[in-house]
Amino acid sequence: MLKTFTKGGVHPPENKLSAARAIETAALPTSVFIPLGQHIGAPATPTVKKGDRVKVGSKIGQPAGFVSAGIHSSVSGVVSKLDAAPDSSGYPKPGIFIDVEGDEWEEDIDRTDTLISDFNIDGPAIIAKISNAGIVGMGGATFPTHVKLAPPPNSKAEILLINGVECEPYLTADHRLMLEKSRETVVGIRLLMCALGVTKAAVGIENNKPDAIAAMRKAATDGIEIVPLKVKYPQGGEKQLIKAVTGREVPSGALPIAVGAVVSNVGTAFAVYEAVQKNKPLIERIVTVTGKSLAQPSNFRTRIGTPLSALIVAAGGMPSNTGKIVCGGPMMGRAIASAEMPVTKGTSGILLLDADESTRPQTLNCIRCARCVEACPMSLEPYLLTAVSEKQLWERAENENIMDCIECGSCSFTCPAARPLLDYIRLGKATVGSIIRNRKK
Amino acid sequence: MKRLTALILTFGTCASLYAQDGDAKSFNIDGFIYTVAALSAIGVLCAVILYFVAQKFKVYEDPRIDAVEGVLPGANCGGCGCAGCRAFAETCVKKGDLSTLQCPVGGNAVMSQIADILGVKAATASPRVAVVRCNGSCTARPRTNRYDGAASCAIEAALYGGDTACQYGCLGHGDCVTACLFNAISINPDTGLPEVDDDACTACGACVKACPKRLIELRKKAPKNRKIYVACRNSDKGATARKACNVACIGCSKCLKACPHEAITVENFLAYIDSDKCKLCRKCVTECSTNSIRELNFPPRKVAVSDAATTPEKTAETVTDTI
Numbered sequence: 001m002l003k004t005f006t007k008g009g010v011h012p013p014e015n016k017l018s019a020a021r022a023i024e025t026a027a028l029p030t031s032v033f034i035p036l037g038q039h040i041g042a043p044a045t046p047t048v049k050k051g052d053r054v055k056v057g058s059k060i061g062q063p064a065g066f067v068s069a070g071i072h073s074s075v076s077g078v079v080s081k082l083d084a085a086p087d088s089s090g091y092p093k094p095g096i097f098i099d100v101e102g103d104e105w106e107e108d109i110d111r112t113d114t115l116i117s118d119f120n121i122d123g124p125a126i127i128a129k130i131s132n133a134g135i136v137g138m139g140g141a142t143f144p145t146h147v148k149l150a151p152p153p154n155s156k157a158e159i160l161l162i163n164g165v166e167c168e169p170y171l172t173a174d175h176r177l178m179l180e181k182s183r184e185t186v187v188g189i190r191l192l193m194c195a196l197g198v199t200k201a202a203v204g205i206e207n208n209k210p211d212a213i214a215a216m217r218k219a220a221t222d223g224i225e226i227v228p229l230k231v232k233y234p235q236g237g238e239k240q241l242i243k244a245v246t247g248r249e250v251p252s253g254a255l256p257i258a259v260g261a262v263v264s265n266v267g268t269a270f271a272v273y274e275a276v277q278k279n280k281p282l283i284e285r286i287v288t289v290t291g292k293s294l295a296q297p298s299n300f301r302t303r304i305g306t307p308l309s310a311l312i313v314a315a316g317g318m319p320s321n322t323g324k325i326v327c328g329g330p331m332m333g334r335a336i337a338s339a340e341m342p343v344t345k346g347t348s349g350i351l352l353l354d355a356d357e358s359t360r361p362q363t364l365n366c367i368r369c370a371r372c373v374e375a376c377p378m379s380l381e382p383y384l385l386t387a388v389s390e391k392q393l394w395e396r397a398e399n400e401n402i403m404d405c406i407e408c409g410s411c412s413f414t415c416p417a418a419r420p421l422l423d424y425i426r427l428g429k430a431t432v433g434s435i436i437r438n439r440k441k
Numbered sequence: 442m443k444r445l446t447a448l449i450l451t452f453g454t455c456a457s458l459y460a461q462d463g464d465a466k467s468f469n470i471d472g473f474i475y476t477v478a479a480l481s482a483i484g485v486l487c488a489v490i491l492y493f494v495a496q497k498f499k500v501y502e503d504p505r506i507d508a509v510e511g512v513l514p515g516a517n518c519g520g521c522g523c524a525g526c527r528a529f530a531e532t533c534v535k536k537g538d539l540s541t542l543q544c545p546v547g548g549n550a551v552m553s554q555i556a557d558i559l560g561v562k563a564a565t566a567s568p569r570v571a572v573v574r575c576n577g578s579c580t581a582r583p584r585t586n587r588y589d590g591a592a593s594c595a596i597e598a599a600l601y602g603g604d605t606a607c608q609y610g611c612l613g614h615g616d617c618v619t620a621c622l623f624n625a626i627s628i629n630p631d632t633g634l635p636e637v638d639d640d641a642c643t644a645c646g647a648c649v650k651a652c653p654k655r656l657i658e659l660r661k662k663a664p665k666n667r668k669i670y671v672a673c674r675n676s677d678k679g680a681t682a683r684k685a686c687n688v689a690c691i692g693c694s695k696c697l698k699a700c701p702h703e704a705i706t707v708e709n710f711l712a713y714i715d716s717d718k719c720k721l722c723r724k725c726v727t728e729c730s731t732n733s734i735r736e737l738n739f740p741p742r743k744v745a746v747s748d749a750a751t752t753p754e755k756t757a758e759t760v761t762d763t764i
Contacts, residue, residue: 090601091608176678337586360589419590427596 002207004230007245008377010410012169012233014208018248018290019172019296023180025301026287026314028100032075032305034060035087035095038344039136040143041067046096052079054065057106057281060096063131063367069144069345070134071096074283076104087344088327088336095342098305109277117187119194119277126195126276127243133275134282134345138267139163139236140328142346145268149195158260160193160201161245162269164216165229165236167206168329171349173286174266176299178205178212182219183264188273189224196262199223203266204245206231234332234408238263240377267348286312287343291352293319302343308350309339317422323355331409364417372411372421379405382411386421387427394435397428403436476747505558506530512554513544518622520545520645539563545659546643567717569644569659571626571637575611576672576735578632581687582607598653606685609674611656620651639666660716666738667721669714671696673733676709683731696725729764 024254037043044061054060054073054394061071077100084092105111121129131146151157166174178185193201202225205213217226227245234240239250248259256263267285274280283304290297295316302311312318318339326333327341330351335358372382380401387399405425412422509530516526521544523529533542533555543566544551556563580606588597594616602608613633618626625641626648628634635648639662649657656674671690675682679691692710704718705725714725714734728735 092602251683333589334600337604420596423591423593423596427593430599 002228002230003159003244004232005240005377007373009232009234009240010291010375010413011231012413014231015169015292016175016208017170017250017292019175019209021172021176021178021296021298023286023299023301026303026306026311027181028075028103029303029310031077031097031099032303033085033095033097033307033342033434034071034074034305035085035093035342035344036061036071038071038142038346039069040141041065041069041141041147043094044068044071044134044193046082046094048079048082048096050079050081051392053077054079054098055106057109057283059281059420061134063134063144067144067147069146070132070281070438072134072281072283073098074305075100075392077101083198085342086338087341088334088335088347090093090334092382103228108279110280115183116277117183117186119187119191121194121276121436123195123197126191126272129276130195130272133271133280134325135268135271135275136282137209137265138271138285138345138348139265140332140346140348142344143271145264148262148264149192151183151196151262154252156260157196157198157257157262158200159246159262160189160196160198161256161261161263162189162192162201162203162266163236163238163241163263164203164205164209164212164266165241166209167231167236168331168333168348169233170290170351171288171329172290173288173299173348175209175212177208177270177286178266179215181270182212182215184273185211186216186219186221186224187277188269188271190221191272191276192264192269193223193323198262199237201225202227202245204229204235204241206235234377234406234410237377237406237408242287252401282345285343285345285347287347289315289352290349291319291354292357293321293354294352295319305342307339308336308341308343308347310419311343311350312339312352319352319354321354321356322352324353326351326353331413332407360420361418366417366419369416371414371416375410375414377408377410378406380405382421382425383419385428386419386424389424389431392431394428394432396430398436404427404433503534506534508558509533509555512547512551512558514546514551514643516546516622516643516645518546518643518645518647520643520647533559534760537561540615545569545645568662570639570666570668571644571646571648571657572660572668572670573611573617573626573635573637573657574670574672574674575609575634575654576688576733577605577607577610577686578634582685588612594651595653607675607677607682607689609654609656609676610686611654614651616651617648617657620647622647633687647711661719663721668716668735668737669721669723669726670716670735671712671714671733672735673711676711678710682710688731688733691731693730695728696709696728696734699728700722 042064045064047062048060055076058073059070063070075098077098079101080097082096084094087093127146127149135141135145164174164178180388189201189334200223203216204227207228208231213226213228220226229244231233235244238256240247242250242256242261249258250259271282284301287302288299289311298315300311324335325339327336329349366383376382385400385402415421470701510527521529521534539556539561548568549565552563585606586604588604590596592614594612594614597612603612611634611661615628617635621664623643625638625640626635629636644659646659673690675689682689682691690711692707694707696712697705697707702718702720706713723736726734
């Protein structure tokens with residue numbers, strides 16, 4: 001019997017179209033736009049100005065505060081301007097435009113593919129290197145990794161959980177990474193264990209990726225356990241993964257560290273390997289470009305700041321019947337208004353939905369069938385949260401634990417009346433969140 | 442109270458039963474008297490107890506609060522900043538000073554009535570009215586994409602900038618319409634923009650809070666509901682703004698130079714007319730190169746092309762005179 005989390009969850013069609021396609025290196029773009037705020041927390045402060053020459057890996061943004069991350073140039077060339085442009089948040093955000101000239105790297109970066117598995121470095125030094133490389137959670141939440149690795153003083157990490165679940169339909173970036181870079185990823189996991197001071201790590205991988213499980217099992221060293229999991233969405237959610245792998249339940253409103261766990265993505269582990277062993281800051285990531293009508297659904301290793309449109313062209317061009325471009329997976333991704341947006345540290349995939357797939361069906365009345373209650377992995381009552389958010393009963397929403405919602409979208413997915421449940425819950429969550437923050441002041 | 446009634450009934454029944462024991466055969470007048478007497482005694486006793494309890498737990502409430510609440514409109518809109526009219530009445534009496542308090546719905550008339558009750562002076566505030574500062578109708582602002590999520594401005598604004606290239610403009614789902622308690626705002630189906638019914642608007646400010654794009658402003662009410670305002674909030678650079686919307690303010694500052702009353706400021710490529718300083722002379726309206734300054738409820742202009750240089754001044758004088 002395979003492990004999984006107990007409460008709720010759904011099983012959307014997997015549609016892993018690009019699973020068999022090896023990671024390709026995307027062509028260098030002619031110009032990049034690197035937003036300063038690619039992470040949760042304060043946006044970085046630019047350290048370059050118009051006309052400056054930069055190399056691949058040069059630091060171009062300094063972290064502004066503890067919960068922030070540095071930004072590095074992903075290309076070599078000239079800074080053409082510092083301006084705002086729309087990113088996947090849907091609003092213009094400040095960033096740095098660089099015109100690409102050649103491909104000149106900073107000298108201390110090791111660009112070879114040779115595996116360096118041994119390290120002789122202590123925890124704080126690893127964290128310093130991670131912080132310096134601007135590494136953030138690559139699963140999509142983009143929380144600065146060096147902050148995650150420094151748990152509050154009164155808590156102690158016991159186990160490192162690595163998220164190789166990739167429960168989002170369509171996306172295959174983590175799958176391919178585990179398959180092709182399993183040994184590097186394992187070194188990254190060991191580095192993270194050393195930084196946290198733990199001796200145990202577990203990698204959760206869903207059972208629909210048997211090749212990745214085998215590859216990771218082969219590469220795994222002492223103390224690293226590979227845990228195959230039953231396929232169920234949203235297993236990649238932090239709390240769900242902890243429940244599935246360790247059986248522990250994170251209390252409402254608490255962080256995973258409350259049960260002694262720290263969760264990181266496989267992509268983050270690989271980035272940590274590159275940063276510590278190869279001196280390479282976070283300037284590249286693997287992006288799945290997929291869609292049912294796309295000619296060649298692919299996985300690209302691409303520079304941060306590359307326009308999404310360039311990747312779509314490399315995957316065979318935008319199909320004529322595209323109805324929606326989604327940045328991320330179909331469950332948690334955001335529909336974007338134009339493909340002229342950059343790849344950021346948190347872009348795990350680009351999904352082109354056909355027009356007929358993407359239109360929302362007509363919304364009908366709620367008949368209290370409670371399918372959303374059954375599907376909710378956080379034991380909430382989505383129909384109720386939606387109703388109180390719609391009626392702006394914020395106090396009630398708070399009492400119904402709206403802040404526990406992880407925005408996985410299982411409720412909206414399962415609703416037979418096609419009600420925009422998550423839309424309203426998100427609105428309620430944002431409002432209640434700001435009420436709580438104002439109260440604390 | 443229920444318990445008390447039950448108690449009295451039990452006592453009464455007991456008393457009558459006791460009386461019936463004496464002589465059960467004929468109608469017992471004594472039993473009837475006992476019953477009435479016992480009930481009356483209990484009643485009097487309870488009244489006495491209740492009187493002392495009421496005295497003990499008496500809460501003094503200023504009778505003026507009721508008086509003040511009586512003159513308030515009773516809309517409970519929250520426009521004054523208090524949680525309803527009763528709370529506002531309490532605040533008025535408690536503070537005893539009306540200089541910072543204002544009931545936007547009742548206006549100066551109600552405030553002077555309150556001032557009479559409290560025996561203080563009320564500050565007179567000029568009446569205000571909600572104004573929607575966006576004129577980007579469906580024809581003026583081309584769509585760049587299509588939003589098909591839940592029909593709520595707040596939700597759309599949380600997702601992205603909107604389905605046109607202007608991220609500052611009206612989204613048109615009518616969060617302001619839902620928020621209005623006075624049915625003063627409605628969406629015009631032709632333009633897709635909200636319109637304010639000036640006579641119904643009480644300037645409570647509910648729509649101002651509801652609009653995620655901060656488009657609605659409470660501006661000074663002028664005679665005959667005349668108004669001049671910059672119907673744009675786009676603070677992008679001129680070229681970007683113009684590309685997104687035909688009637689966007691591009692921040693050219695021509696109106697700033699034309700205004701003789703220093704009512705206009707230009708910041709972040711966006712002009713703003715201060716309604717407290719504006720004398721409604723309409724000079725800025727003719728200057729505006731993108732028609733982003735709107736004039737409403739004015740008589741049609743009589744300006745001939747030949748003497749365009751002198752006539753606007755005359756109009757300005759006449760308008761100022763009427764005010």
